[in-house]
Amino acid sequence: MIELFGVTKRFGGETAVDALSLRVEKGEVCVLVGTSGCGKSTTLRMINRLIEHDGGEIHLEGAPVRSFDEVTLRRRIGYVIQSTGLFPHWTVARNIGLVPRLLKWPRARIQERVEELMQLLGLPVREFAGKYPRQLSGGQAQRVGVARALAADPEILLMDEPFGALDPLTRQSLQKELQELQARLHKTVVFVTHDMDEALALADRLVVMRKGRIVQQGRPIDLLHDPADEFVESLLGGMDRGLKEAALTRVSERMLPLGPRLLASERIPYAAPLSQALSLMLWHRVERLTVVDDEDIPVGELSLRRLLGGKTS
Amino acid sequence: MESGRRVPNRVLLALMLAGLLAWLALDAVSLAPNRIVPGNSYRAFEIGGGWPALAMTLPMLVVAGLAWRPSPQTLRLALWSVLALLVLLPWWLVAASASLVEPEMPQARIGIGVSIWLLLFVWLLTLIELRTRLGLPRQLGWLLLLPVLASWWVALVWWLEPLSLYREYQARSDQFLAAVTTHLALVGAAVLASLVLGALLALAMRRHPGVRRAGFGLLNFLQTVPSLALFGLLLAPLAWLGARFDALAAIGVSGIGWAPAFLALLGYSLLPMVRNMYVALEEVDPAVIESAHGMGMNRRQVLLQVRLPLALPIVLEGIRITTVQAIGLTAVAALIGAGGLGTFVFQGLGQAAMDMVLLGALPILGLALVADAAISALSERLRPGGAA
Numbered sequence: 001m002i003e004l005f006g007v008t009k010r011f012g013g014e015t016a017v018d019a020l021s022l023r024v025e026k027g028e029v030c031v032l033v034g035t036s037g038c039g040k041s042t043t044l045r046m047i048n049r050l051i052e053h054d055g056g057e058i059h060l061e062g063a064p065v066r067s068f069d070e071v072t073l074r075r076r077i078g079y080v081i082q083s084t085g086l087f088p089h090w091t092v093a094r095n096i097g098l099v100p101r102l103l104k105w106p107r108a109r110i111q112e113r114v115e116e117l118m119q120l121l122g123l124p125v126r127e128f129a130g131k132y133p134r135q136l137s138g139g140q141a142q143r144v145g146v147a148r149a150l151a152a153d154p155e156i157l158l159m160d161e162p163f164g165a166l167d168p169l170t171r172q173s174l175q176k177e178l179q180e181l182q183a184r185l186h187k188t189v190v191f192v193t194h195d196m197d198e199a200l201a202l203a204d205r206l207v208v209m210r211k212g213r214i215v216q217q218g219r220p221i222d223l224l225h226d227p228a229d230e231f232v233e234s235l236l237g238g239m240d241r242g243l244k245e246a247a248l249t250r251v252s253e254r255m256l257p258l259g260p261r262l263l264a265s266e267r268i269p270y271a272a273p274l275s276q277a278l279s280l281m282l283w284h285r286v287e288r289l290t291v292v293d294d295e296d297i298p299v300g301e302l303s304l305r306r307l308l309g310g311k312t313s
Numbered sequence: 314m315e316s317g318r319r320v321p322n323r324v325l326l327a328l329m330l331a332g333l334l335a336w337l338a339l340d341a342v343s344l345a346p347n348r349i350v351p352g353n354s355y356r357a358f359e360i361g362g363g364w365p366a367l368a369m370t371l372p373m374l375v376v377a378g379l380a381w382r383p384s385p386q387t388l389r390l391a392l393w394s395v396l397a398l399l400v401l402l403p404w405w406l407v408a409a410s411a412s413l414v415e416p417e418m419p420q421a422r423i424g425i426g427v428s429i430w431l432l433l434f435v436w437l438l439t440l441i442e443l444r445t446r447l448g449l450p451r452q453l454g455w456l457l458l459l460p461v462l463a464s465w466w467v468a469l470v471w472w473l474e475p476l477s478l479y480r481e482y483q484a485r486s487d488q489f490l491a492a493v494t495t496h497l498a499l500v501g502a503a504v505l506a507s508l509v510l511g512a513l514l515a516l517a518m519r520r521h522p523g524v525r526r527a528g529f530g531l532l533n534f535l536q537t538v539p540s541l542a543l544f545g546l547l548l549a550p551l552a553w554l555g556a557r558f559d560a561l562a563a564i565g566v567s568g569i570g571w572a573p574a575f576l577a578l579l580g581y582s583l584l585p586m587v588r589n590m591y592v593a594l595e596e597v598d599p600a601v602i603e604s605a606h607g608m609g610m611n612r613r614q615v616l617l618q619v620r621l622p623l624a625l626p627i628v629l630e631g632i633r634i635t636t637v638q639a640i641g642l643t644a645v646a647a648l649i650g651a652g653g654l655g656t657f658v659f660q661g662l663g664q665a666a667m668d669m670v671l672l673g674a675l676p677i678l679g680l681a682l683v684a685d686a687a688i689s690a691l692s693e694r695l696r697p698g699g700a701a
């Protein structure tokens with residue numbers, strides 16, 4: 001659990017973070033989102049004391065971060081940044097094993113942990129362990145970055161626009177992998193981004209920041225339905241909000257059991273988002289889809305009316 | 314092969330043309346009956362009926378012809394031809410000395426003329442051009458020079474006794490060895506000391522901006538003082554120190570000798586060393602440093618495990634520049650009695666004996682080239698992220 005109480009940071013005359021209070025529950029993914037210069041990165045870096053706060057208090061599991069030695073503190077917190085910050089003169093395996101080595105784990109345990117993480121992040125050990133960072137693609141390098149952050153199994157993970165420099169396809173697949181990882185690991189994650197789609201996809205708690213303050217926070221779906229002001233609304237996509245909401249809802253939430261009618265010819269997986277169902281309907285000019293499970297076996301159907309939220313089929 | 318790739322290699326053609334002209338028109342060797350009397354100069358074709366000179370001309374014509382229609386095969390052939398030329402040149406000298414030196418002239422000296430120096434220069438340039446064109450690794454280039462050096466050495470030791478350069482060497486071979494040792498010791502000490510001092514200074518400069526400004530100011534100023542003047546300036550204070558403290562005098566500190574030479578060399582060596590060290594430490598990717606801190610490395614670990622290894626190539630570059638510069642500057646130190654190869658240069662100048670000047674200057678050149686190549690190779694090897 002991370003708590004910020006009235007935290008303030010000034011750079012010269014500028015107030016970067018202004019009396020900000022925030023509570024991130026254990027196992028929660030909290031996404032800080034806002035335009036550049038809104039203080040989201042500064043907030044993140046005050047948690048592991050890469051930047052010292054000027055006012056207020058930051059607590060980790062109830063204890064102020066200043067009560068820890070800063071080096072000890074950081075070894076307990078995973079940290080991922082946009083440009084990966086991998087050490088160019090170390091191999092992938094050595095990069096991943098950095099924190100365990102700082103913590104003086106026995107050599108065999110480090111190696112075991114490194115291989116475990118490489119498998120977890122889809123980096124075949126034999127292929128990648130001996131490679132150097134410059135031999136990796138952007139996506140591979142960021143996977144190594146995430147593995148390095150997870151190496152000593154920290155409770156808390158801080159991620160500063162980790163996927164910001166990647167192409168859209170790689171970014172989406174890494175977002176998905178992060179979701180799957182989180183479903184297994186239940187870390188407390190603070191994630192900074194300016195990409196609203198990324199924020200909506202990943203957040204348990206979405207925090208919209210502006211000029212060093214929190215404008216609104218809550219579940220993504222609640223913010224979509226009820227934005228606090230025009231700024232939040234425009235950040236959430238203005239007229240596109242309907243599609244963003246549809247992207248957050250799964251087909252399985254709206255589908256009906258198979259009826260007596262013939263199966264519709266177009267199929268959609270039950271885990272797909274509504275936005276994808278709508279796109280399929282628009283593309284094939286149909287009003288009904290057959291919902292299938294992982295084995296492509298029909299389990300229900302989805303009509304345009306149900307998709308829009310109507311009560312009947 | 315398609316015609317587009319077969320454009321004449323102008324560089325090779327020009328070099329060969331220059332070589333041929335020098336060979337035809339300029340003096341190749343001179344013959345003097347002894348060290349005092351000035352000798353007569355001869356062009357290559359005036360010796361031995363011109364046949365030996367003609368034999369040297371042919372490979373050059375071959376290279377020029379191959380350069381007209383370059384392809385990997387012809388260029389490789391050209392490379393072998395140039396190497397052959399370099400291997401043959403001492404034997405041409407052997408032939409020339411055999412035909413010029415009469416048995417009744419035991420003190421006769423063969424001097425190497427302009428033409429030969431030019432040829433050596435041109436051929437080495439040709440080798441570099443061919444090595445680059447063929448994409449051969451640098452190390453291989455050095456390996457190719459081994460047979461050339463072997464050929465020169467064999468010719469010198471057994472057949473080229475009248476060569477004036479060799480006679481100068483023979484007259485003072487012990488002195489020569491001592492001079493090389495002194496030279497290397499001075500350079501080594503200056504580079505090592507500047508490395509240690511430079512590292513400390515660079516670290517202090519990173520901590521304190523005040524030290525940085527003052528330090529760079531002083532070092533830049535030192536660099537502008539002419540070397541001879543610096544030696545002169547050190548003369549008085551060191552002489553005073555030597556006279557005042559017996560312990561210092563006992564280890565040889567005085568106004569002249571190794572002490573002022575070492576200090577001046579150190580002064581000159583510090584600027585390139587500190588500048589490279591400082592830049593190297595400063596230029597490491599900030600994201601890498603931030604993540605190092607973010608992962609929980611302490612300052613010492615960041616410096617020793619991240620900053621220094623990543624800075625190493627630029628630091629080595631500093632060592633390379635410093636070493637090459639110090640090898641040259643140490644020659645001047647001979648003027649204040651520090652010894653080294655410069656002794657021959659200045660003695661030779663004083664006696665108007667150009668061969669003696671060369672006896673000092675050529676090894677200095679060779680040392681500088683070898684140091685340069687060796688440190689470059691080392692820094693290539695140590696590049697972070699693996700060289701492969």
